[in-house]
Amino acid sequence: MIEVEGLSRRYGETMAVDSLSFTAEDGLVTGFVGPNGAGKSTTLRILLGLERPDGGSACIDGHPYGALDRPMSRVGALLDAGWVHPGRSARAHLRWLSQVGRIDADRVDTVLTRVGLDGVADRRVGGYSLGMRQRLGLAGALLGEPAHLVLDEPLNGLDPDGVHWMRRFIRHYAECGNAVLVSSHLLSEMSLTADRLVVIGRGSLIGQYDTDEFVRSMSATSIRVRVDRPEVLRDAACTRGWAVEATGAGALALSDPAGGLDTPSVGRVCFAAGLRVDELTEVRGSLEDAFLAATGDVLDYRSPETGHAVDAPPAAVRTEAAG
Template sequence: MIELHELTKRYGDTLAVDRLSFQVPQGVVTGFLGPNGAGKSTTMRMILDLDRPTSGSVTIDGKRYGRLSEPLKYIGALLEAKAVHPGRTAYDHLLWLAQSNRIPRSRVDELLDLVGLTSVARKRSRGFSLGMGQRLGIASALLGDPEIVMFDEPVNGLDPEGILWIRNLMKRLAAEGRTVFVSSHLMSEMALTADHLVVIGRGRLLADLSMPEFIRQNSRTAVRLRTPQPERLLDALDSAGIRVEGGPEGSYEVVDGDLAKLGELAAANGVVLHELSPQQASLEEAFMQMTADSVQYHAGGGTPLPPGAAPGNPPGTAPGAPGAWGAGWQAGKAGPGGPPRTGTGAPNAKPEEEN
């Protein structure tokens, strides 16, 4: 388990992470979301001891990362796909990581096969595409067969088959009882992968909820009705004291309506319905609603907002850390972890085809 307690990080006058406290549970995929500059990368770097907190603490199974013996067997991480020495082959990169944590050499071949890089195992990483580099980073993160895995933008550069593979892999790892912590800006992908969400904005915790509860709390629900008898429908709704709004393409919507009761009302009044369906916001819409006051960079100018400029931002609060913090040479410092204990096939797509 990863546990953060009052974690704070300052860079001079900039408050990047502000008294952040949460736990990453086992057995589910936890999504880590936030606008650019929210402090996600800084938080993940502090988890791996790549940055030292100004105050507060973060522990992995009760210990700081720096106190873990053979850390790749505890936590595997992918923060930067290209954090590989360009002169090393894929095989040698994984081999030195394995030897640094007393991991058998045989694991290297297993991981190369798992991520689909066996055919390019002896090629130097400087010639790898973004997708190939991403696969190598995933292999590094799984090398020590850890109980905790942490990914930052894991689908970046992967082709559709690779995206499906890593999505299913994360779900399988969670199903085995492992801790899976993943950050991504792709809301559609996160909606398909994550069970639980931790959302931050300007370094502060905004939400720590299950996926369904997060969407429910940050969006409206409605029942959509479509009929060839609009006047009869509107009369029936009005008689029942039900407020209705116009929907798309001639439909009507009842906010927070009861699907069954509306269907029964239509039937009782002889209203023919062509559509009776529940409507709920997407994760992206709920996320935009939740973080509207925490966005640091806006389209149109790209200029950071001054402290206190965004609505709801307490006066004097510094904006979040710059969004361009690199992960550094995570493979050597942050360390990866190992393949799932149950069989997980590697994608069939050729790595060379990914861009």
């Protein structure tokens, strides 16, 4: 199990990580998500003993990285796929890593095969694509047959086949009883990969959620309905306090600001009003919508089309840590 407790790290004026607490449990893939500059990489660097926190702790199976006996067999890490010496082959790089980590050199061939690089193992890494370097980074992480994995943006640079492969690999690793902590900006991908989400903004926890619960609770659900007399439905919906929006093709989008509106409820209202229903569909927001809803007030950087300044003043961060 990976446990982060009250972790803080400041760089000058910037509070990169601010009293952050979360867990990544054995047997689960935990997605670690937040906007640019949220503090994900800093947290992972502290977890892996590459930086010291100003306060709090980050532990793997109850110990900070520096106190682990044979750390490469406790936790495998993929932090930056770009750091391998370009003149080295993948095999030479992994042999060097195995020597440093006092790991049996026989593991090198095993991990090369496991990540699908056995056919190109003697080529210089400088000629590798980013996707191949990600696979090599993962091979390095696996050298010590670690109990747990910590992966920073492992899907970067992978083609669709590579993304599919990485997703299955990550899921399988967790299903074997290991904790897998994965940071990613690809939230739609995380919804397919992660069991749990730890969402952070400006260094602070926004919440920990089951992935399904996160999408359900944070993304708006509306009911798209097409009837023969929309004005009758509009009146009936307004009477109940539901929000009504006209969408294309004569359909209405209904939602309840209090939440919980579903297709049977709308169907019953239509039936009671004697309406002919031509369409009745639940429309769910995507994980991206949910993410924006959760982190919208803690973005450090925004796209120009949102019209907000890049250095907009910080807003209060919600820190409800859902169970």
